[in-house]
Every structure is written in structure tokens, then in C-alpha cells.
Amino acid sequence: MKKCIVSVLMLLMPLAVSASGGAGNLDKVYIDVSDQASLQRGARTFVNYCLSCHNASFMRYERMATDLGISEALLREEMMFASDKPGDLMVTAMPAAGAKTWFGVVPPDLSLTARSRGADWIYTYLRSFYADESTTTGWNNALFSNVAMPHVLYQWQGTRAATFEGGGVADVSSVRYQSVVPGTMTGREYDAAIRDLTNFMVYLAEPAKLVRYEIGFWVMLFMGVFIVLAYLLKKEYWRDVH
Ligand code: HEC
Structure with a gap:
């Protein structure tokens, strides 16, 4: 029971912090x-x-x-x-x-x-x-x-x-x-x-946010290319099954 109360309190903690931040x-x-x-x-x-x-x-x-x-x-x-x-x-x-x-x-x-x-x-x-x-x-x-x-x-x-x-x-x-x-x-x-x-x-x-943006762009590009390749490969594999 005690544990339960503690975890509920911990869940509410962020609320207390944002409330003390003042104006909503x-x-x-x-x-x-x-x-x-x-x-x-x-x-x-x-x-x-x-x-x-x-x-x-x-x-x-x-x-x-x-x-x-x-x-x-x-x-x-x-x-x-x-x-x-x-x-x-x-x-x-x-x-x-x-x-x-x-x-x-x-x-x-x-x-x-x-x-x-x-x-x-x-x-x-x-x-x-x-x-x-x-x-x-x-x-x-x-x-x-x-x-x-x-x-x-x-x-x-x-x-x-x-x-x-x-x-x-x-x-x-x-x-x-x-x-x-x-x-x-x-x-x-x-x-x-x-x-x-x-x-x-x-x-x-x-400041690292800027670096993340840049990396994010290349990751998305890679994923895009990869999806196309994976799709083509899947088509190739399943061609004879259908
Ligand atoms: C003439 C000195 C002075 C200049 C110039 C100045 N400030 Fe301040 N600033 C203060 C003082 C003193 C405090 C502390 C206020 C207090 O606690 O009552 C403060 C507090 C702040 C706070 C609140 C910080 C916090 O978390 O409590 C922010 C944000 C801030 N300044 C931003 C700026 C920005 C942006 C500029 C430039 C446009 C600027 N200040 C220019 C003196 C200055």
C-alpha cells in the first residue's frame, strides 16, 4: 500500500513542478x-x-x-x-x-x-x-x-x-x-x-539539437532508400509464390 502511495506521489511530481513554474x-x-x-x-x-x-x-x-x-x-x-x-x-x-x-x-x-x-x-x-x-x-x-x-x-x-x-x-x-x-x-x-x-x-x-537535425535528415534519407530496396526485394522473392 505504502509503495502504491509513493508511486502515485511520484507520478504527480511533474505536476507540482510545473505548477510552481507559475502562470499557466x-x-x-x-x-x-x-x-x-x-x-x-x-x-x-x-x-x-x-x-x-x-x-x-x-x-x-x-x-x-x-x-x-x-x-x-x-x-x-x-x-x-x-x-x-x-x-x-x-x-x-x-x-x-x-x-x-x-x-x-x-x-x-x-x-x-x-x-x-x-x-x-x-x-x-x-x-x-x-x-x-x-x-x-x-x-x-x-x-x-x-x-x-x-x-x-x-x-x-x-x-x-x-x-x-x-x-x-x-x-x-x-x-x-x-x-x-x-x-x-x-x-x-x-x-x-x-x-x-x-x-x-x-x-x-x-546546441546539439542542430547536429541532431542534420543527422536526422540523413537517417530519413537512408530509411527512404532502404524501404524502396526492401520493397523491390520482397516483390522479387514473392513473385513465384503467387
Ligand atoms: C541591466 C542588467 C540586465 C540586462 C542588460 C539583462 N538582464 Fe535579464 N536579468 C537581470 C537581473 C538582475 C535578473 C534577475 C531578476 C530577479 O531575480 O529579480 C534578470 C533575469 C532574467 C531572466 C529570468 C531568469 C530566471 O530564470 O529567473 C531572464 C529570462 C532574462 N533576465 C533574460 C534577459 C535577456 C534575454 C536579456 C537581453 C535582452 C537580458 N535579460 C538583459 C538583469 C539584466
């Missing part, structure tokens, strides 16, 4: 790590706007450039601000102690965030910032209440105020945004840019 009302994002152009655009945003605070310490610039088809010249000119060697890990120049004083928390390493939080979470999070006078940074987030991160892409999205339906708690399902200062991008363009960034973070969390 995440916006869905279409992820496609075989879309190299999207990954390149996401990488550009990532190195320009995120690496100044966050690390992606499992990734080297060189590996990223090779995987995403980025030339070394472009890599050096436009994507390497925190370092000067392509073989370096993608780590921020910001000292952790300083970050702790400035933000109250050290910005977490983003290498595996797409796995721990999920792509939909990241996509929703980066589109849920709003201006809030009551916080230290002047920004708040409907998905991550009182987040210590400022809205670093506010120039793209513009400044927005938020109200919550029924005066309820800050929550993505009841939020209504009002534009205060328009951004340089339209809503659609901003969503597309965040989709690319999220796509890149999914790649970052599992």
Missing part, C-alpha cells in the same frame, strides 16, 4: 532551431543587449559562429563586445559583486534558461514589462512580479503602463497595457524580434 497563461512561441536566419538575428540581440549583465557561460563565441553560419569577420566586428578572442566563453564583463549591489541579485546565467523555464515563459516574460514608479529600476513585469531586471529593450517596444483587471494582482492573464511612449518597432516587429531571441536561447540551451 503563457503566450505560445513557434520555435524552429533549423531557421538559421532567425537564430542569427536572435544572437545579435543577445550579445548586444543581454551579455552586458548575463553570462552564457556554456557557450564559446567560436562555436556559436560555426553553428549559426556567422563569419569570423562579422563575429569580431559586431558580436564581440565583452571579449576579444573567438575561443572565449560568452561571459559578461560585469563583476558579480557589483551586480549584486546594483540589482540586489546577480543576473542568472542564461545558458540553460530555455530548459528550466521553457521557451513560452521566456517569450512571455520579455513581452510583459511595464513602467512602474514604485520599483528601483522604474520597471516591473506582469509575469515576474517586482523583477530586478530593467526593460532593456524598451526603445524597441516603447514604454507601456499596465492596469490589472478588477484591480487584481499583477498577472499576465489580467493585464491590460497602455502605450505611453511608442517604440521604434511595431508590436508585430517586437514580437518577431523576441521570437528570434527566444529561438536563439533554445539553441543556446541545447
Whole structure:
């Protein structure tokens, strides 16, 4: 009986984990790590706007450039601000102690965030910032209440105020945004840019996915050819039986 209870509890465990992950009302994002152009655009945003605070310490610039088809010249000119060697890990120049004083928390390493939080979470999070006078940074987030991160892409999205339906708690399902200062991008363009960034973070969390895609293609091709051969052989063997 005890064993039975334990196994039921273990079965329910994933539910508990996903429940603690917070909001069930995440916006869905279409992820496609075989879309190299999207990954390149996401990488550009990532190195320009995120690496100044966050690390992606499992990734080297060189590996990223090779995987995403980025030339070394472009890599050096436009994507390497925190370092000067392509073989370096993608780590921020910001000292952790300083970050702790400035933000109250050290910005977490983003290498595996797409796995721990999920792509939909990241996509929703980066589109849920709003201006809030009551916080230290002047920004708040409907998905991550009182987040210590400022809205670093506010120039793209513009400044927005938020109200919550029924005066309820800050929550993505009841939020209504009002534009205060328009951004340089339209809503659609901003969503597309965040989709690319999220796509890149999914790649970052599992670079081997790209290799698997490639192997997958050859495996499928082999299977296709093999099926044809096997069929022809079967026909040959059974010809005299019928
Ligand atoms: C000015 C510094 C700064 C910049 C630039 C910055 N962040 Fe952050 N970020 C933070 C801090 C600080 C936190 C921790 C927030 C907290 O715990 O309240 C954070 C948290 C996050 C989280 C939540 C991680 C988790 O699992 O809790 C994600 C995702 C994230 N940042 C993504 C990004 C992306 C993508 C960019 C680039 C567009 C970016 N950040 C740029 C400071 C920054």
C-alpha cells in the first residue's frame, strides 16, 4: 500500500513542478532551431543587449559562429563586445559583486534558461514589462512580479503602463497595457524580434539539437532508400509464390 502511495506521489511530481513554474497563461512561441536566419538575428540581440549583465557561460563565441553560419569577420566586428578572442566563453564583463549591489541579485546565467523555464515563459516574460514608479529600476513585469531586471529593450517596444483587471494582482492573464511612449518597432516587429531571441536561447540551451537535425535528415534519407530496396526485394522473392 505504502509503495502504491509513493508511486502515485511520484507520478504527480511533474505536476507540482510545473505548477510552481507559475502562470499557466503563457503566450505560445513557434520555435524552429533549423531557421538559421532567425537564430542569427536572435544572437545579435543577445550579445548586444543581454551579455552586458548575463553570462552564457556554456557557450564559446567560436562555436556559436560555426553553428549559426556567422563569419569570423562579422563575429569580431559586431558580436564581440565583452571579449576579444573567438575561443572565449560568452561571459559578461560585469563583476558579480557589483551586480549584486546594483540589482540586489546577480543576473542568472542564461545558458540553460530555455530548459528550466521553457521557451513560452521566456517569450512571455520579455513581452510583459511595464513602467512602474514604485520599483528601483522604474520597471516591473506582469509575469515576474517586482523583477530586478530593467526593460532593456524598451526603445524597441516603447514604454507601456499596465492596469490589472478588477484591480487584481499583477498577472499576465489580467493585464491590460497602455502605450505611453511608442517604440521604434511595431508590436508585430517586437514580437518577431523576441521570437528570434527566444529561438536563439533554445539553441543556446541545447546546441546539439542542430547536429541532431542534420543527422536526422540523413537517417530519413537512408530509411527512404532502404524501404524502396526492401520493397523491390520482397516483390522479387514473392513473385513465384503467387
Ligand atoms: C541591466 C542588467 C540586465 C540586462 C542588460 C539583462 N538582464 Fe535579464 N536579468 C537581470 C537581473 C538582475 C535578473 C534577475 C531578476 C530577479 O531575480 O529579480 C534578470 C533575469 C532574467 C531572466 C529570468 C531568469 C530566471 O530564470 O529567473 C531572464 C529570462 C532574462 N533576465 C533574460 C534577459 C535577456 C534575454 C536579456 C537581453 C535582452 C537580458 N535579460 C538583459 C538583469 C539584466
